[in-house]
Amino acid sequence: MNDKNxxxxxxxxxxxxxxxxxxTGIGILLFLSVFFTAFTQDPFDMMESQGNPMANGFIGFILIGIGGVVMNLGARGAAGSGLILDPEKAREDLHPFTSAAGGMINDALEEVDVLKKRSEEPxxxxxxxxxxxxxLNEEDARxxxxxxxxx
Structure with missing residues (x-):
């Protein structure tokens, strides 16, 4: 984490x-290239000239999965994404997101009238x-x- 903020x-x-x-973007392009080549070329000519046309699709699918894992590590950190099992480090990694969520919840709670009355002087x-x-009865009760x- 950044020590300054x-x-x-x-x-x-x-x-x-x-x-x-x-x-992930490269994987999507590779995966979609299989469909593009299938629609633009004769499938039998494709197999003879390029070998297995589905290889790009498989490689693309694998790259999409790897890209998703790397994005998860970048967004949540190693401990926050579950790669390192340390609750304290996970809290530290997820702090920007949890403080943002807590801030939104606090903003919403400030709008509730019942909670406003509790926080003011009784x-x-x-x-x-x-x-x-x-x-004990109310002051104006008869x-x-x-x-x-x-x-």
């Missing part, structure tokens, strides 16, 4: 992520005790909420 993703992880994205409430049953006698 823990919320920033290191340049090494960014480079790893973009490398994985490039590998209102002072005056209660009146019923002389018969000793139940009758006890427990026994029903007049206050």
């Amino acid at each position: 823990p919320k920033k993703i290191s340049p090494e992880r960014k480079a790893l992520y973009y490398t994985g994205m490039g590998i 209102e002072e409430v005056i209660r009146i005790r019923c002389p018969q049953c000793k139940e 009758f006890c909420k427990s026994c029903g006698k007049e206050l």
